[in-house]
Amino acid sequence: MAGEGEEWIVVFESTHAALAAERAARRAGVPVRMSPVPRRISTDCNTGMRVPREHRHGLELVLRGANVECRFVPLDPETRH
Amino acid sequence: MNIVYLDHAATSRTKPECVYRAMDRFMREIGASPGRSAHAPGLAAGRVVADTRRAAAALFGVADPARVVFTLNCTQALNLALRGLARPGSDVVTTSVEHNSVMRPLTALARERGLNLVFAAADEEGMTRPGELAKRLTGRTSLIVMTHASNVTGAIQPIDEWGHLARERGVPFLVDAAQTAGCLPIDLSRLPVDLLAFSGHKGLLGPQGTGGLFIREGFDPEPLMHGGTGSASSEIAQPAWLPDRYESGTPNTPGLAGLGAAIGFLLERGVASVRERVCAVGEALAAGLAGLPRVRLYGPRGMDANVGIFAFTVDGADPAEVASALETRHGIMTRVGLQCAPCAHRAMGTFPSGTIRAGIGYGTTMADAETLVNALRVL
Known part of the structure; x- marks a missing residue:
């Protein structure tokens, strides 16, 4: 079902924003992994942040608190590598 | 001898010893381009730049680190601000004690854009009093630029008073902090300065080839350079957001590693x-x-x-x-x-x-x- 993938990717407009998000996530103890953004999702910033589904809402709160602009996109389990 | x-x-x-170590570590252990690739060394390089930006923002009392953009030196930062803000046919007010990093771009802009350059005189000690500024501001003034301290006499200029005057008249105020960044406390959360250009290799104790420009929110100079930023790669227009808008091309990342360590040293010592x-x-x-x-x-x-x-x-x-x-x-x-x-x-x-x-x-x-x-x- 759309929006319910096992893993989500967070996309940003710049690396500056991506790294600010990574710092905020790690400080909050949210398990994230930086990775390239698949082209079908975005061609903005090449650096995205993957987060397990169960931590998605927590991460959204953290990034909102850090004033980081971003977009959460579910990764399709069948095409995920 | x-x-x-x-x-x-x-x-x-x-x-400081930490500067040499940080540059050596970057060159030997990281060595990739920042802000381009999401592999481990690329991300590590990006973190080096982000850490340095955050340190510079902390040193200057800037709440949002993205408002600090890096350049290759103070001269490039001044060119960015001057070329990006001086309106054709307007007055630009400056002082008689400026370095050629201000005088030469202004002279070129006077020729290219028909600027009228207005000079506030310094007294015998090289100090430019605020009264000198007040009488030179007109409705045509598009920018005020002055050094924070003369590179000839060391005279510290009253940027606080000049800045308040600029605010009262609604004119952007650019400060050349080449001689003062790292030497004097500079708190941009309090000072009425709209743009501040700094050098990394003087009082900040970093390596040559580093510098930057603080741009207060609400000011949007035209970029000096356009090019790749690692963001909005599908677009051929320059990104609108900071710091990418002003940081095209691969930066001096080894230098920024050293600068970050140097500013960290200054933050620790005070x-x-x-x-x-x-x-x-x-x-x-x-x-x-x-x-x-x-x-x-x-x-x-x-x-x-x-x-x-x-x-x-x-x-x-x-x-x-x-x-x-x-x-x-x-x-x-x-x-x-x-x-x-x-x-x-x-x-x-x-x-x-x-x-x-x-x-x-x-x-x-x-x-x-x-x-x-x-x-x-x-x-």
Whole structure:
């Protein structure tokens, strides 16, 4: 079902924003992994942040608190590598 | 012969050990481009730049680190601000003590865009009083630019008062902090400064090839350069957001690694604490120079008004000959001539032969000051 993938990717407009998000996530103890953004999702910033589904809402709160602009996109389990 | 390095106003020579280590570590262990690839070394390089940006923002009291953009030096930052903001046909107000990093871009812009350059005069100590600014502002003024401290005399300019005047008149205010960043506390959360250009390799104790520009929210200069940023890669137009808007091309990441370490060092020690030590040496040097009958000192002697630059001439001697003798006989390194600020020397009456400049800074000792005074005594 759309929006319910096992893993989500967070996309940003710049690396500056991506790294600010990574710092905020790690400080909050949210398990994230930086990775390239698949082209079908975005061609903005090449650096995205993957987060397990169960931590998605927590991460959204953290990034909102850090004033980081971003977009959460579910990764399709069948095409995920 | 020991070297006595008194050219900190050009470049601080001895850096904190952490600066060398950070640059070496970046080159050996990271070595990738920041902001481009999401692989481990690419991300590590990006974190180096982000850490340095955050440190610079903390040092200058800037809440949003993205408002600090990096350049290759202070001159590039000044060009970005001047070229990005000066409106065609408008007045730009500046002072008679500016470095050529301001004078030359303004002169070029006057030719290209029909700017009218208006100069506020400095007094005999190289200080530009706020009254000088007030009477030169008109409805046509599009920008005010001034140095925070003269690179010729060390005179600390009243940027607080100038900034308040600029705010009252609604004119953007650009400050050249080449000589003061890292030397004097600068709190942009309080100072009415809209744009501040800084050098990384002088008082900030970083390596050459680093500098930056603070751009307050609400100001949007045209970029000086356009190109790849690692973001919005499907677009051929420059991104609108900071810092990407002003940081095209691969940056000097090894330099920024060193700069980040240097600013970290200053944050830990405190700029005020470093300044206190420089002031003690400066007061002693000023007193020693004042006691030499053949030496004529220019600019403010008290360290309350001087960033740490002592400009002098020796009666009956060419400044270049004096500087040469200081180096060859005593191992003392100074800067001689016009110091890229011909207008300041014209105002002081020292054009074209210039002065000898002793610039003190982090690492300058009382013994260094004594060596210079004793050398001049026997010259």
